[in-house]
Amino acid sequence: MAGKVLCEATKLYNILNQYTHIPRLAESNYLCLIDARAAESYNFSHIITARNAKWDSDRKFIMPMDVEVESMRYIIVYDSNTHSLLDSGPAIDCADGLEKASRFPVQILTGGYEKFSALYPFLRTQKILYNIRELESLNPYPVEILPGQLYMGDYRQATNPQILKDLKLNALVNVSDECSLMFKKANCTVLHIRIADSAEADFTTSFERMCDFISSHLNTASPVLIFSSLGISRCCAVAMAYLMYHLKYTLKEAWNHIHQCKASMRPNRGFVLQLSDWELQTVGKRVTDISEPNY
Incomplete structure (x- = not known):
């Protein structure tokens, strides 16, 4: 297993804003960003390009079927405010499932959505689905x-x-x-x-x-x-x-x-x-x- 590590908010900010000729978010194997909060919170607001985690009836994380986890360069998970790998909660539960298939360590956003959205409110959105043209037309920040x-x-x-x-x-x-x-x-x-x-x-x-x-x-x-x-x-x-x-x-x-x-x-x-x-x-x-x- 690749394991789990913490990801500081500034690191996720920079990952979201990498580009060459077009934003790297348009690359299919670049970033899988998962919001492990409840659907109501996710629908109200989430970090740009994040997908909401899915759970089965036993509250076990369901691996996303349309993501090649094993080839993904960055897999980052967040909930409301996890700060430590010793915490328990939905972000840790998601990471536990994802790390079994990932080549790279699964990263858990330190401070979760609460910290990131306070630092970078302009990267919050309600948009759920992006097509490739929309991803290519995003305007990365410095x-x-x-x-x-x-x-x-x-x-x-x-x-x-x-x-x-x-x-x-x-x-x-x-x-x-x-x-x-x-x-x-x-x-x-x-x-x-x-x-x-x-x-x-x-x-x-x-x-x-x-x-x-x-x-x-x-x-x-x-x-x-x-x-x-x-x-x-x-x-x-x-x-x-x-x-x-x-x-x-x-x-x-x-x-x-x-x-x-x-x-x-x-x-x-x-x-x-x-x-x-x-x-x-x-x-x-x-x-x-x-x-x-x-x-």
Whole structure:
């Protein structure tokens, strides 16, 4: 059996918002999200794309017939407020049944629906069924690097007024080539550093300025979004630089953290070399071996 593990709310948030060209939620073997609460609670409101658990007359969980559990990358179960694997309740009961067939550990959402919906009310819905076209047309949110504080995304997300409102964003670090009048209309403070997504571009001289800008806003409880054109190279380098500068992460630790938040991240090779120099400056020595193909 694959076993059971806990899943923090921020991890589920990031899993829901992964995308390449289209949202990963459109992939048939990506996520099976099961709401183990009573049908009345589920019908009133649930997390986007969740299906309601089914039970037999003996209150035993019925495996969903239209889900290939053994091939599913993420299986996440939640009830109202389970906080521990030692708890008893419908989420644990569901996970007990699912783990027998899953290749990966079945994850139980810490704090359940109550905690997740309080943190991310904009990801609640009453919609039960999605066709493939609806899943492909979902608008993913920026991924969350530091819960409730630091986000990372692309230009399209940064210029979406609803996303800025939902995430309470009014401080942005723009490392794309584009600039939008929408930011002034939304009353956003923007630090715009024009950096080409090129191995020859100089990022190092701007790292400290960007890190100080981010910290100045986080210190006043103002969340910050770092974004670049596609959200996979330049903004990832800035996010790693921040973790290294203010939290004293090594490059490897920062890389792993950003990769867990956004699986498609890939700073170009020139940025990796500059981040290695940044590690020397912030940590005091080069700890991370950046030889390819790891970086």
